[in-house]
Amino acid sequence: MSYTPNTFASLATWLNTPKGFLITMLGVAAVLVALGFFTSTMTIAWRELKRHFRSLPSYLVLAMFLLYQGVVFFMLIHLLNTPNAEPSPPMRWFFGGVIWFYPLFVFVVSILTCQLLATEQRERTIEPLMTAPVRESEVVLGKFIGTMGFFMFMWAWTIVYIVILKYAGGGQQINPGPIMASYVGTMLISGLGVALGLFFSSITRDIILSLAATFISLFLAFIAKLLMVFDVVKTQGDKPGKFMGIVSSEWVVKLLEHTMIIDFMDDFSQGIVDSRNVIYLLSGTALCLFAAVRVLQLRKWR
């Protein structure tokens, strides 16, 4: 078998289907677990997950999350059910179709991640953890998986909305493909958010500072869209074609087009899974996790 560009193209195409994606994800997880690579990582992840499941505040966060999502979902149903409303699937607007998706997302990610490593450092529980025979990478990865597990648990509750829409709504037509893509997109963006939060949590002992840094970074990443919507990039600057008189507006526009998370989610919610977006989110997550590991290593031996 020769590995021509066509082979890669077909592989990429296959990977970018619901079936291909799920099989790949399951395969990768199975191989890693089978190799025992994740043994220490999984212990830490499980400890993190149990901490969430055994604490009342986590459930209160979940309740607030569900209340917010419930209100948004109900509002969408109400709007789309009016006679003059455009025909459109409700779940497309639930995920990324509206601006309501983002404030909660940023808030919950910041809340869940701010104390991951910062609390460990502040309460000095990091020392016994670091002196245990585990790598820093395993600690970071374990905490990341644990937090993502709880985040996935929170989002899993929203699957009930689809069931409700289907059965309480008198058998509404539901297209599973875009919904699957929306959940995949939410998880990928959450992954980047959690990794970023983990990184900020690793560089400070102060929970508030970590929370603020995560919140502002994620919020800026989302509101970058406004720069495009209001043509700020194109009309800014003393010279035509220069953003703030420094950088070429075209370059800024291109950069924003490639990195705007709001647009990514808009694509996912329509059932469009762009490999470029997926790679950007995965590599961004990997970069943040790597940075968190490096920071932890440096702090450990200071």
Place this chain on the structure above:
Amino acid sequence: MSKLKDIPKSPKKSPRRGFLTSRFINHDLGGTLTGILDILVVCGLFITVNVAVSRPGCSWNHRGDWTAFDRAKRVFALSPKTVKYLGELNKPVTVVVLYAPPQGQKDYAVAESVKELLTRMERRTRYLRVESVNVVSEPFKAKKLLDKHKVKTDPDAFTNPTIGGTGGGQVFFISDKRKKSVSFNDIATYALKKEKQKDQAKNQSKKPQTADYRLQYFSGEEVFLNALITVTQQQQPRVCFTSGHGEASIKGFTAFDLSFAAELLKQQNFETETVDKISGQVPVRCDVLVVAGPRVALAESEVSSIQTYLARGGKLLFMTRTLDVTGQAWSRSGLEELLASYGVRVEDAAAIDSKTAIRGIPPRDRTISPVSWLVRDGWSAKHPIGQAMRGKVMRVDSPRALVSVPHPNMDTQAILTTQSKGAAAWGERDLFGSTAQYDAKRDIKSPVAVVMASRELAKKGEKKRRARVMVLGTHLLVANYKLSPNQPSFDYTKEFVLMAFNWLAEQESLVALAPRRPEHVKLKLNIQQVNRIARLVVLWLPLLAVMLGLLVWLIPGASSKRGRARKLARKTDKPGGAK
């Protein structure tokens, strides 16, 4: 930290040894520097990977479409035909999109669909470059771009629907000196919203507003692909129209002439000409020969030259008339025998579909009533044109019935037939009957073909050109009045005519792709259902989460042991606290 004892032992690394750079850089530089360098290297890697993947034409640069598990039903994915063409594209093409901000939901839907389609096309090849400009917010940039590519357009046409009518945008395909423009109106089919249809039925005097329409079909892929092929293809196929037998003329501008068809063909990169004398031979330069409804029969020598032309792999489009010049008998062209030898027989019968009949049109050839009818479900899926036209409406005026003649070397297919079943559709042989009625003994049974195509089959190992013949049961199908811009938007005659010429010119890739139908799921809930959903999602689900939390908090041993450990740790830290 009790659980940490469960963690298996793993080899511990040297504290100052980083992942990447410290392996190559002197350790004296210190852990901080190597750590920062490590992060910088990974940042570089991050940028490199993302830039590499973003390259147009990169195998991993793939925009997946999860809208349906069945490939054929996907809303956004490009068809294999488009993907193949873009993969083979080896000429730079610039696509300039000029648009005005969308005025309503339907404009927005078209603009979004165009953007998505062009993004997908651009990703497939490095030869395609798309430049989009908002003509309202960036008028100078738009003008500069138009001047650069030497393209002319009226900026008012974008914002004022009465001028030009671009539908809010125009797309220019430019390659070398060839240009092709497509307006948003060419790629979108609108339909009244269902609620508005009901209102309209109740109150017909009320004119529908722009906002009352929704996007019904989006045929951007087909139109854009055709435009791309038009600006990049090397040769221009030549279509020759015969004259001298009372045929419709490509230079005439009456309702029954073919000047609009000729213009349409020119826009699609065909060359057209009229050939006066074909008695010697049909000119070799003619890729397609059109005999458009001759009033008098062709001479034997002319039929013979057409036969020779077909024998050497020529392509013939024959359009028949219903009546001859006297108006008293079926029209004869002299080509009947030749056509039969290529698998199609023109019957002395008029194809009638009484269920979809429209009365009162057209003004001529109205001997048999009803003469005109609409067709939507009569397209044959066996022929590529029939496949592409499936579900599209077309009006057929005064058609003659066609019948397939089995021939071992020919593959003959009916492209369009009457759609009604049973006695509702038939081939009427009684030319001057006062009322048209199906007579089982005499008439042709439904479905009756009105457009047929025949293709000479290739023998094994033989590489010569193969003849293609298409017969239209009526010459009015290509007439000016059918192709005028005033035709209703639901009539797809223009698309059919283009596909017919492309098929004859062996440009199968230009035979249209099926249009996309955007997802239109309208919620229809009654007040009880809405209230039930509200109670479940706003009340019961959050309450369930709170109850779960309380359960965890109240059950002894269920709450976090680590939390208690922390409290203990705080106590021990306090001066005088428990040791």
